[in-house]
Amino acid sequence: MIKNHIKIAWRNLIKNKSYFFINIFGLSLALTVSFLMLLWVHDEQSMDRFHENDDRLYLVKRTVPLEHGVLDVYDNSSYPLLRTATEQLPEIEKYLTIGHTFEDNLKVDNNDFRAAGTFANADLFYGFSFPVIQGDITQLDKKPEAIAISESLANRIWGQNWKSIAMGKSIEIMDNGDFTVEAVYKDFPSSSSIQNDFYYSFQKFLNDREWVNEWGSNGMQGVFLLKEGADSQLVSSKLNTLFQNNIKGENKEGCFLQKFSDSYLYGKFNEQAQVSGGRIEYVRIFTIAAFFLLIVSCINFVNLSTVYATKRSGEIGVRKVVGARKNALILQFLSETSIITSIAFVIAFVLAMLLLPSVSSFVDKTLQVDFTKPIFWVSILSVFICTTLFSGAYPAMVISSFKPVEALKGKSREKKSATSFRKGLVVLQFGLTILLIVAAIIVKLQVNYINGKDLGIAKDHIVSIHQDENLTEKYNALRNELIASNGIEDVTLVGPSPLDVRSSTSGVVWPGKAVEQENIEFSLLWTAHNFPEVFDVSMAEGSYYREGSKDTMNIVVNQKAIDLMGIQNPIGKTIQLWGKQRNIIGVLKDFHNRSLYEAIQPSVFLLDPNDAGMMFVKLEAKKTKEALASLQKAFNTVLPDVPLHYDFLDQSYAAKYKSEVLTGDLTYYFAFISILISCLGLFGLATFMAKQRTKEIGIRKVLGASVKSITALISKDFLKLVSLAILIASPLAYYFMDSWLEDFAYKITITWWVFAFAGILTVAIALSTIGFQAIKAALADPAKSLRTE
Amino acid sequence: MLLQLNNIFKWVNSGGQRIFLLKDINLNVEEGEFISIMGPSGSGKSTLLNVIGMLDAFDEGEYNFLDESVHTLKEKHRANLYKEYIGFVFQSYHLLDELTVKENLEMPLLYKKFKGSERKAMVADMLDRFNIVGKKDLFPAQLSGGQQQLVGIARALISSPKLILADEPTGNLNSKQGEEIMELFKQLNNEGVTIIQVTHSEKNAEYGSRVINLLDGRMI
Numbered sequence A: 001m002i003k004n005h006i007k008i009a010w011r012n013l014i015k016n017k018s019y020f021f022i023n024i025f026g027l028s029l030a031l032t033v034s035f036l037m038l039l040w041v042h043d044e045q046s047m048d049r050f051h052e053n054d055d056r057l058y059l060v061k062r063t064v065p066l067e068h069g070v071l072d073v074y075d076n077s078s079y080p081l082l083r084t085a086t087e088q089l090p091e092i093e094k095y096l097t098i099g100h101t102f103e104d105n106l107k108v109d110n111n112d113f114r115a116a117g118t119f120a121n122a123d124l125f126y127g128f129s130f131p132v133i134q135g136d137i138t139q140l141d142k143k144p145e146a147i148a149i150s151e152s153l154a155n156r157i158w159g160q161n162w163k164s165i166a167m168g169k170s171i172e173i174m175d176n177g178d179f180t181v182e183a184v185y186k187d188f189p190s191s192s193s194i195q196n197d198f199y200y201s202f203q204k205f206l207n208d209r210e211w212v213n214e215w216g217s218n219g220m221q222g223v224f225l226l227k228e229g230a231d232s233q234l235v236s237s238k239l240n241t242l243f244q245n246n247i248k249g250e251n252k253e254g255c256f257l258q259k260f261s262d263s264y265l266y267g268k269f270n271e272q273a274q275v276s277g278g279r280i281e282y283v284r285i286f287t288i289a290a291f292f293l294l295i296v297s298c299i300n301f302v303n304l305s306t307v308y309a310t311k312r313s314g315e316i317g318v319r320k321v322v323g324a325r326k327n328a329l330i331l332q333f334l335s336e337t338s339i340i341t342s343i344a345f346v347i348a349f350v351l352a353m354l355l356l357p358s359v360s361s362f363v364d365k366t367l368q369v370d371f372t373k374p375i376f377w378v379s380i381l382s383v384f385i386c387t388t389l390f391s392g393a394y395p396a397m398v399i400s401s402f403k404p405v406e407a408l409k410g411k412s413r414e415k416k417s418a419t420s421f422r423k424g425l426v427v428l429q430f431g432l433t434i435l436l437i438v439a440a441i442i443v444k445l446q447v448n449y450i451n452g453k454d455l456g457i458a459k460d461h462i463v464s465i466h467q468d469e470n471l472t473e474k475y476n477a478l479r480n481e482l483i484a485s486n487g488i489e490d491v492t493l494v495g496p497s498p499l500d501v502r503s504s505t506s507g508v509v510w511p512g513k514a515v516e517q518e519n520i521e522f523s524l525l526w527t528a529h530n531f532p533e534v535f536d537v538s539m540a541e542g543s544y545y546r547e548g549s550k551d552t553m554n555i556v557v558n559q560k561a562i563d564l565m566g567i568q569n570p571i572g573k574t575i576q577l578w579g580k581q582r583n584i585i586g587v588l589k590d591f592h593n594r595s596l597y598e599a600i601q602p603s604v605f606l607l608d609p610n611d612a613g614m615m616f617v618k619l620e621a622k623k624t625k626e627a628l629a630s631l632q633k634a635f636n637t638v639l640p641d642v643p644l645h646y647d648f649l650d651q652s653y654a655a656k657y658k659s660e661v662l663t664g665d666l667t668y669y670f671a672f673i674s675i676l677i678s679c680l681g682l683f684g685l686a687t688f689m690a691k692q693r694t695k696e697i698g699i700r701k702v703l704g705a706s707v708k709s710i711t712a713l714i715s716k717d718f719l720k721l722v723s724l725a726i727l728i729a730s731p732l733a734y735y736f737m738d739s740w741l742e743d744f745a746y747k748i749t750i751t752w753w754v755f756a757f758a759g760i761l762t763v764a765i766a767l768s769t770i771g772f773q774a775i776k777a778a779l780a781d782p783a784k785s786l787r788t789e
Numbered sequence B: 001m002l003l004q005l006n007n008i009f010k011w012v013n014s015g016g017q018r019i020f021l022l023k024d025i026n027l028n029v030e031e032g033e034f035i036s037i038m039g040p041s042g043s044g045k046s047t048l049l050n051v052i053g054m055l056d057a058f059d060e061g062e063y064n065f066l067d068e069s070v071h072t073l074k075e076k077h078r079a080n081l082y083k084e085y086i087g088f089v090f091q092s093y094h095l096l097d098e099l100t101v102k103e104n105l106e107m108p109l110l111y112k113k114f115k116g117s118e119r120k121a122m123v124a125d126m127l128d129r130f131n132i133v134g135k136k137d138l139f140p141a142q143l144s145g146g147q148q149q150l151v152g153i154a155r156a157l158i159s160s161p162k163l164i165l166a167d168e169p170t171g172n173l174n175s176k177q178g179e180e181i182m183e184l185f186k187q188l189n190n191e192g193v194t195i196i197q198v199t200h201s202e203k204n205a206e207y208g209s210r211v212i213n214l215l216d217g218r219m220i
Ligand SMILES: Nc1ncnc2c1ncn2[C@@H]1O[C@H](COP(=O)(O)OP(=O)(O)O)[C@@H](O)[C@H]1O
Pocket: B012, B021, B039, B040, B041, B042, B043, B044, B045, B046, B047, B048
């Protein structure tokens, strides 16, 4: 029976090429996209979940109470807390250090290697599933000069035979000292959010930083491995109590545990410190978009098959007359559908495999298909079954319920309800498409807005270079050399990057500061005197520091800070920083010192170039090439031992909005594919309608109807549906995009023309699709079309 | 008695008016009869045939087929009944274009519980009997009208029905081809198959044992 169905389906397929082409093409396109999307989603969701102890690993989070009971959530907490908790709470088995990864220069036998790494204790390798290949990882806890490196770094340094060379070799980390290789670990899988080429001893880190041992300092991140069966809620509250018992102040900070593997996707917290989203939002958005595409292509299928069914009503009549039951017919049409879906699946699979590398680099991941995992086959099978049923069930029901006598006469008309159903589907299809188009436009506008927004600070033609001891020592010589050379305007020292100020302090006290303002954080920037000139920031009042190496008497703040403190005529007034009186000598105009997700922070600017941490070089516009050559030359002469690494500030800034740009681009593709598939469906329907109405058109023409009026006649019905779709989809699109924009502190306002544009675009594309068929029908020779009847 | 129609009425409602398609039809058919239904176009011949074939419902009256009262049967049982006992032959053959001759013959068997080997044997038997073995792999479009109707009849016969209903089986054929089909019917009738045919031709009607005349849905 099935064999027979397949045979017939195949012959039908050959016979009705365009109909099947539309179905298969649309479906495979949608499936390809969904398939790739599912891979991405799966990859996102399996992030960090490979650790054997996954269900026992918890990240320590810190809450900071601000005004009005609002809580801020941070990843870093106090080292004494982490240490004491590990000692005192019986539920905690191990404390795993999480250091801030930084890029640095490693020197091995006079060769430089750029690598990213941080410090670690040996328990990191014990708690996480990070296997050690060679050596004794516990040396990290025993010797401050121990370092463990990844297999690939070992490979880079000593080549393939590193195994017989690496152990005991000396590595110098610039600015951090000499280390001895004690262990080599396997590269972390790409599904790990932690990626480090090297780990040096945590003891060394502690030895260099006394302040870490203060309860009030928040310099450490930590993950706890809980004992088997421990109640994480309970540990969380014990931890909080322990923390609050040991810190001073009225408005105390707190802490809680978040499952480590959840922290990747759920990184955003609301004002009550409850999870409110994070990357999971993108996972959801794209799952929904992929789902939309599948629906859109299934709708083509449903519509075309029901319409096309009338063509086959004779066949159905015959089958019924010779004894086919309804079920047998349903089965037949479902197997035909499943053949089409199978073909589409195969095409989609091949296409997806071909596109996988480029998609991987596009989303900045190594996506891969694991054929050995049952989940892969289960998802494929369920998508297959859903697609087949969704596309095939309704047409099969309609077709199989034709009455045999009428079917034989070829008179089987669809019921009125069936026609309305189809119209409803077309509206749904175009509604979804318009939703995607509007989303694509708005995301793009927002991304452009962010990139083009006047931040109040310059970011173009500036490169940043990490400052180290050597550089600080020779800074003046280097600066003089640079300013004198071709293409370079100015040089300054600032830290951290003024476009992403993550350092802050709650140690600002002003007259009238309220208790509940105790924890208000001021952004903190260490600068040289020429910071405002290099970054084009102007003074609102007063003046910036004069040249010098440190100024602890005076202070410069921004307008936000003045507003917050409520100081009238600020110049000359005194405030306290870290318990010391300082005179306000200047107020800088506000500039965006964080991402546009966040509001401008009240800020304090210090004159302390040696502690700044970064050197910024301003290049002359349009002289980038010469400037970079000058930069290299200056380094060669002044700092021959320091390799030059620089980043363009505008690029680092753009990198912050990578997911927005990615979302924008992806939504574009989705919208494009969606409209393509929808129009394919429309094309199919219009072709069929035109054919069905050949006689009517012939008669109308004989009676004198113009080509124009006939074209309008055919197009009108479809245009009505598309217009209805626009009307329904626009408010929905507005709602969704408005809530997407809510996350941004600075955002575009959605204007009506976005919808008008999306609408006109859709109508135009739909019209040209239908119009082609309509005009073809209208131009046909009436004598011919009448004769065929 | 093969079947019995008592006071059958069939109508449609149009603009608040009842239009009768069949009016007070009374008909007894014995096994082995060969009946021809005649009448002008639009007189209800096809409608009557469809009612007998249970493809179409009627509004009033009784219909007994082999001691089953068709009018009280549920749709599903009725379908089972005609599938088992009735074969249909059409004026326009109604072969499936996508299927070869062999496959067209096999198709009705697929909907009944026959094994693959049984089906093969039955199809081979039919091809033999109708002398169309050489055409088994051709598609309908590659056959002449007469040959197509031959296949149509073979398909109707393949599941050994007691009754063949033929609606103008020669309507699309030339007279020589028509004659051959009629000879075939005659022969089948001699072998015991009951036949009811609709025809416009007096000559074809003469092959049968009895003629029923219809006018405006009424037997005269
Ligand atoms: N379902 C129906 N609804 C309305 N009128 C019908 C229907 N079926 C048949 N008729 C009408 O009933 C009459 C008899 O039709 P039919 O049995 O096909 O005639 P014949 O086969 O004798 O030419 C015709 O006038 C036809 O138009």
